[in-house]
Amino acid sequence: MQNDRPSANGKKDHEPRSDGETPDRQSIAIHWFRRDLRLHDNPSLVAAAAADRLIPIYVFDPDDYGPSEYGGRRSFRYDKTGFHRTRFRTEAVADLRASLRALGSELYVRVGDPAEVIPSFAERTGAEVVHAGSWNVPEERTTEARVRGALADRDEPTPLKTDPGHTLYHPADLPDGPAGVEDTYTPFRKSVENAADVEVRAPLGVPSLPPVPSPLGDDEDPLAPGRIPEPADLLDGGSAGDETGEGDGTGDGDVDRRPDDALQYRGGEAAGIARLREYLWEGDHLRQYKKTRNGLVGRNYASKLSPWLNEGCLSPRAVHDEVRTYEAVRVENDSTYWLIFELIWRDFFAFQVAKHGDRYFSREGIRERDDIEWATGEEEERRLRRWRQGRTGVPFVDAGIRELRATGYLSNRARQNVASFLANDCRVDWRKGAAFFETHLVDYDPCSNYGNWAYIAGVGNDSRDRAFDVVWQANRYDEDGEYVRRWVPEVADLPTAYVHEPWTMDPGTQGHHGVHLGEDYPWPVLEMK
Structure with missing residues (x-):
């Protein structure tokens, strides 16, 4: 990613913009940053930069943080955004502001409902158009529609123009559009790799940015930059204090055993x-x-x-x-x-x-599976609670949950195993596991997260049985127990023969190694074969 890559208007990145003579009326545009916190290859930012004056803005929506209803049939409550991603996001917004300021621009930050904040900015600054990225996730489409509607309801309606920029292939370049994508991966991959007229578009450079409008000069100046909130301000004591928001006593302080070689x-x-x-x-x-x-x-x-x-x-x-x-x-x-x-x-x-759309996030999934006997009532709650705490009694699963909670990250191999154990062994509603990942993952993406969980649970994009034998997987991919020993100290001193299957120890062996099941480490939440 070279710093001197030409931008979309032919100028070099970071080249100062020359406005020439000031016209009688200068066009003003707003760029609403969402999940596109960058200057490079940002189609909606490039479009917005064509204006004479540009107002970049980011809005922290309180509805994205703290307890929330999942929605739809069989809804449940969960914390939408936990500490790790909240911290990452506030850092990303701060970095974006610094980059914009280096180019002579600014990032205006607000906390509130985008459907109120964005139209208010348009009203008070005289902006003629709002540009933003677009996503096809139902929640984000709903927010976009509310902002579009609020802008249209103004005395002088302001258009909201959106551009997709979050995928490798542009939706318009797909052979049959998103609606024509087959429901299994391989045919889709072949359709984009083998089609002569489908290519990955070249990334756009950083556009030359027009200046921000002059402040209005009154006590209610809408162009005050605004403060970037701290994570605790957004989480408001929910996920900030105890990441699960459930008071189970296993928040950050209890599981933070981040290895020295972990990526920050x-x-x-x-x-x-x-x-x-x-x-x-x-x-x-x-x-x-x-x-x-x-x-x-x-x-x-x-x-x-x-x-x-x-x-x-x-x-x-x-x-x-x-x-x-x-x-x-x-x-x-x-x-x-x-x-x-x-x-x-x-x-x-x-x-x-x-x-x-919404079908992707339903318990039955796009395959409309109604033949799975999911756990219910107290039994489901017990299994789910033990899984969330990293105390299932299966060290490989517990290691994954503890790493996730401590770092916000989990390898693909570990994700598949902890998901399969909850959905296929415990038969807990897979969406509750996916929602737990939504809370804790620093790299949460709604499509990939829920898509992978549905895939593992057998209700998504694969007709095959995707259940994992987690003990076999542990012995295959953590052969010497290094991973489990890092995250489950209760079994760290066990011989390799028992580190993944401590329940196979008889009472005498437990005593010899100082690990008494039910006291030092739990018996498995399910009978293990």
């Missing part, structure tokens, strides 16, 4: 670009990614770009562009392709949500 996820475009360069160029890790991608421990077994991709600090097209450059300069092999392969998976889930 700092929000912002600068940090995202730095991680991309570190993984590809400085560490040269991409050349062996296919071999390392099932890793559980360490900084570089995977690219770990997802937090920046999902908060919009990195563009998938820019990542694709960088991988292609790496292939031309360093090496092109199965590992380099595999990273692009996973970007296409990300697109697949995004377009599936665009196609199926």
Whole structure:
């Protein structure tokens, strides 16, 4: 990602804009940043930069934080956004503000309902158009529709113009559009890889930004920049104090055993670009990614770009562009392709949500499964509570939950296993596990998260049985127990023969190793075969 890449208007990145003579009336545009917290390859920002004056704004919507109803049939309450992603997001907004200021612009930050804040800015500044990115997730489409409606209801209606910029392939370039995407991944992948007229568009450069309008000069100046809130301000004592919001006594302080070699996820475009360069160029890790991608421990077994991709600090097209450059300069092999392969998976889930809408988030899923006997009542609550606490009595599962809560991140291998255990072994409503991930993941993306959970639970995009044998998986991918020993100290001193299956120890063996099941570490929540 070169800093001198030409922008969409042909100028070099960061080149000062020359306005020439000031016209009698200057056009004013608003760019509403959402999950596109970057300057590079941002189509809606490029469109907004065509105005004479530009007002960049970000709105923290209180409805995105704290307890919320899941909605729909069989609804339940959960915390929407926990500490890790809230911290990452506030850091990303701060980084975006710094980048805009470096270009002579500003980022206006507000806390409130976007359907009130954005029209108010338009009214008081005389903005003629609002630009924003668009997503096909039902919640985000609802917010967008409310803002559009509020802008249209003004005495002088203001249009909201949106551009998609979060997927690798532009929706308009798909052979049959999102509605024509098949419900299994391989046909979709082949359709975009093999079609002669479907290509990944070249990423856009950073546009030259027009200045912000002059302040109005009164006590109610709408162009006061505004303060970026602290995570605790947004969480308001819910997920900030106890991440589950359920008072189960297993908040950050009880599980924070972050290994020294863990990647620190700092929000912002600068940090995202730095991680991309570190993984590809400085560490040269991409050349062996296919071999390392099932890793559980360490900084570089995977690219770990997802937090920046999902908060919009990195563009998938820019990542694709960088991988292609790496292939031309360093090496092109199965590992380099595999990273692009996973970007296409990300697109697949995004377009599936665009196609199926709310059905994608229902318990029965897009396959409308009504033949699964889900646990109910106290038994479901007991299993779910033990799983959330990382005290299922199955060390591999508990290690995954504890890592997630401590760091906000979990490897793909661990995600699949903890999800399968809850949905397929415990038979707990898979959406409650997916919602727990929504709370805690620093890289939460609604389409990929709920799409993968539905896939594992057997109600989504695969007709095959996706249940995992978590004990077999533990012995296969954590052969010496290194991962479990890091996150489940209760069993850290057990011999490898027992570290993944402590319930196989007889009372004498338990006493010999100082691990008494039911006291030092729980018996499994289910009978293990």
